[in-house]
Amino acid sequence: MLNPENLIRPEVLAMTRYAVTDADGLIKLDAMENPFPLPEPLAHELGQRLSQLALNRYPAPHPSALIEKLKRMMDVPSGCDVLLGNGSDEIISMLAVACARPGAKVLTPVPSFVMYEQTARLAQLEFIGVPLKDDFTLDTQAMSLALERHQPALVYLAYPNNPTGNLFDTDALEQIIGAAHASLVVIDEAYQPFAEHSWMKRLTEFKNVLVMRTFSKLGLAGIRLGYLVGAPAWLAQIDKVRPPYNTNVLTQAAAEFLLDHLTLFDKQAALLRAERARLATLLAQLPELTVYPSAGNFLLVRTPDAQRVFDHLLAQRILVKNLSKMHPLLLHCLRLTVGTPFENEQLLAALKTALVEA
Structure with missing residues (x-):
C-alpha cells in the first residue's frame, strides 16, 4: 500500500515542520514583529488603493x-539591481536552488537564522x-579555516544576527568576505531599521x-x-x-504605496530602539537574568530555567521564544521581542514574578 514513506525523501520525513505558535489572545513577543498597526487614515487609504486592483490578472513578474x-528609498547603489521575493524565506530558498551543484555547501556562523540550514538541506546542499x-562574536579563525576547507557556494552573515541580536565586528566581516573568495556572501539585514548600520552602500566594493x-x-x-x-x-x-x-x-501595491510613508516606519523604529534600551536596562536589574546587547528589535536573555520562565509567562498570556534547544550556546535563553511600552511593562511584571519564584 502506497504511503508517504515510499516516496518522500528520508531527510524530509526526519524533519519537523517550522512551528508557529497560535498567539490568539496573547501578548505576542515571539516573532520580532513591529507591534504598531497602521494608523486608521493610512489603512483606509491603502484599502481604497487595493480595492481598485485587477485581482483577475496575474501580477507583474x-x-x-x-x-x-525601492532603489531610491533604500539608497541602493548605482549599478546594483533588486530581486523581489515572497519574504526573505523565498529568497533564501532561491539562492539555495540556484547554487545547488552536486557537492555544494552552505556555511554560516551558528546559532543564526534557522532557514539558512533548512533551505540548504531541502536543496540537498x-x-x-x-x-x-x-x-x-565571530570566531574569525574558525570561519577562515572552514572557508578554506569547505569552499562553500553560499555564506550567510546576519547583520545583526538572529537570535543573538549582536552586530558582528566590521573588521571581522571584511576578513571573512576576503577569505570567501570562492563563495557568494549574503549579508542578511532583516533588522536594519533597528541597527542603523548597513553594508548597502559598500556593495560595489565587493564582487561576491x-x-x-x-x-x-x-x-x-x-x-x-x-x-x-x-550586481545584475x-x-x-x-x-x-x-x-x-x-x-x-496586493503585496506589490501595498509596498509601493507604503514606501511613500517611510517616515512613519522610521518613527516607529526609533520608538522601538528607545524601548529596547529601556527594557534592557530594567531587565538587567532582575535577579539571575543576563541580558545580551542587541541591535535588533528583540533582546536575548539567559535565565536560571528557561522552560519554567517560559511556562510562567505563557500562563500570564505572554508569548516569547524559548531557544534552549536550538543550540548549546543558547542554553536557558529566551528571545524577547520589544513590544509597545504597555506590552513591555506587562512582560517586566511577569518576569519579576517568575524570577522571584525560581
Whole structure:
C-alpha cells in the first residue's frame, strides 16, 4: 500500500515542520514583529488603493515602478539591481536552488537564522555551521579555516544576527568576505531599521557580496516581501529559479504605496530602539537574568530555567521564544521581542514574578 514513506525523501520525513505558535489572545513577543498597526487614515487609504486592483490578472513578474522606488528609498547603489521575493524565506530558498551543484555547501556562523540550514538541506546542499564564541562574536579563525576547507557556494552573515541580536565586528566581516573568495556572501539585514548600520552602500566594493532585506521587521510582516540587492550578473541567474508570479498584486501595491510613508516606519523604529534600551536596562536589574546587547528589535536573555520562565509567562498570556534547544550556546535563553511600552511593562511584571519564584 502506497504511503508517504515510499516516496518522500528520508531527510524530509526526519524533519519537523517550522512551528508557529497560535498567539490568539496573547501578548505576542515571539516573532520580532513591529507591534504598531497602521494608523486608521493610512489603512483606509491603502484599502481604497487595493480595492481598485485587477485581482483577475496575474501580477507583474518584475514590477518596475516598485523596484525603482525601492532603489531610491533604500539608497541602493548605482549599478546594483533588486530581486523581489515572497519574504526573505523565498529568497533564501532561491539562492539555495540556484547554487545547488552536486557537492555544494552552505556555511554560516551558528546559532543564526534557522532557514539558512533548512533551505540548504531541502536543496540537498551540505550545511556547515561554525560556532560563535561564547560571547556570540565571530570566531574569525574558525570561519577562515572552514572557508578554506569547505569552499562553500553560499555564506550567510546576519547583520545583526538572529537570535543573538549582536552586530558582528566590521573588521571581522571584511576578513571573512576576503577569505570567501570562492563563495557568494549574503549579508542578511532583516533588522536594519533597528541597527542603523548597513553594508548597502559598500556593495560595489565587493564582487561576491549581496545584501538581503525584508519589509517584515519594518512593520509590514503581513505583506510578505523581501528583496535582494547586488550586481545584475548575480541577480539575473538567481532570477531564473524565481517562481514567475511570486509577489502578488496586493503585496506589490501595498509596498509601493507604503514606501511613500517611510517616515512613519522610521518613527516607529526609533520608538522601538528607545524601548529596547529601556527594557534592557530594567531587565538587567532582575535577579539571575543576563541580558545580551542587541541591535535588533528583540533582546536575548539567559535565565536560571528557561522552560519554567517560559511556562510562567505563557500562563500570564505572554508569548516569547524559548531557544534552549536550538543550540548549546543558547542554553536557558529566551528571545524577547520589544513590544509597545504597555506590552513591555506587562512582560517586566511577569518576569519579576517568575524570577522571584525560581
